[in-house]
Amino acid sequence: MEKGKVVVLEDRVPKLKERRRQKANRRLIAYLSFFFLFILCVLYFQSPLGAVGHVEVSGNRHLTAERIISLSGITKRTSFWKVNEQNVEEKLTRHPEIKEATVEKQLPNTIAIHVREWRRIAYVYDRQTFFPLLENGRLLKQEGTKTAPSDAPVLVGWKDGDAIAEMTGQLAELPAAVLGAMSEIHYKPTREYEDRVIVYMNDGYEVSATIRQFADKLSHYPAIVAALDRNVKGVIHLEVGSYFVPYSPPKKEDGDETTSP
Structure with a gap:
């Protein structure tokens, strides 16, 4: 072998150990981050912060906003993420005076309802x-x-x-x-x-x-x-x-x- 290509094993062992330790640390940090993120998500969904904070109604003329919100079934205790827009729209259009309804989620916790009434x-x-x-x-x-x-x-x-x-x-x-x-x-x-x-x-x-x-x-x-x-x-x-x-x-x-x- 040529002298310039000889690799001393003792010199590489510490570097390999350091790389393995760094890789293990990164993996541990990733697991811990995921765990804490999961805990935060659970706490968010279970706390009042995950509930509907505001319901905005537009397009109504004869039906009051309070009546429309009542028809939607959405309350301040309703989970923001559990609101199914299509289901709420179907509930609203069951009222004989509502021709069309559109429901949209707006972060962080607002539900926007737009209705079109029969004339x-x-x-x-x-x-x-x-x-x-x-x-x-x-x-x-x-x-x-x-x-x-x-x-x-x-x-x-x-x-x-x-x-x-x-x-x-x-x-x-x-x-x-x-x-x-x-x-x-x-x-x-x-x-x-x-x-x-x-x-x-x-x-x-x-x-x-x-x-x-x-x-x-x-x-x-x-x-x-x-x-x-x-x-x-x-x-x-x-x-x-x-x-x-x-x-x-x-x-x-x-x-x-x-x-x-």
């Missing part, structure tokens, strides 16, 4: 109570109120279920601005028009129309009113074509001359 397009007045009518045709008999609503028109004198169902479909097609301009819709069938309705508008006008083509006719209401004298109120007939009949002839100003035909 209330009218209220059915019966036995001195206002019952919400949803755009999907469902009548909320458990959500009746004695206070007159202002967010949708009130259906008065409606006893025919088929007529209400047909009217619901028409109202659901109306723009929100037109729907909000209505105060009351009375069911007033005649021999000539079996599906005639009288609509009292918030701006003082009265509309006589039929359920058939109601949405198509009433969607032009803003343009019709814009062409009228706002100081002269009356009935806008939309059964066939459209024409306006004032409640009474406009009062003449002092000094106006009367002319004979």
Whole structure:
């Protein structure tokens, strides 16, 4: 052997022992770190820090945030990590007024709930109570109120279920601005028009129309009113074509001359 390639074993033994000791120390540190991390996780999940701290609700209009949180089943004792978003969404959409629900976890301990409610397009007045009518045709008999609503028109004198169902479909097609301009819709069938309705508008006008083509006719209401004298109120007939009949002839100003035909 060449002299330069001779390896002295005694010189390498201490270095090998040192490397083995360092490797064993690193392994021990890794095990201890994992153990303490595991203990911290257990303590976290078992302590109040692992529970839901906040529930944020958005998108609701008629249902209160407290009602939605109650429907979700989430409390301050619920484990944040055990909340199943899909299960909570299914619970919320079981309520007849909730159309869609989205649940999201936000670290460290917040649950965000966003709901989309079915639109209330009218209220059915019966036995001195206002019952919400949803755009999907469902009548909320458990959500009746004695206070007159202002967010949708009130259906008065409606006893025919088929007529209400047909009217619901028409109202659901109306723009929100037109729907909000209505105060009351009375069911007033005649021999000539079996599906005639009288609509009292918030701006003082009265509309006589039929359920058939109601949405198509009433969607032009803003343009019709814009062409009228706002100081002269009356009935806008939309059964066939459209024409306006004032409640009474406009009062003449002092000094106006009367002319004979």
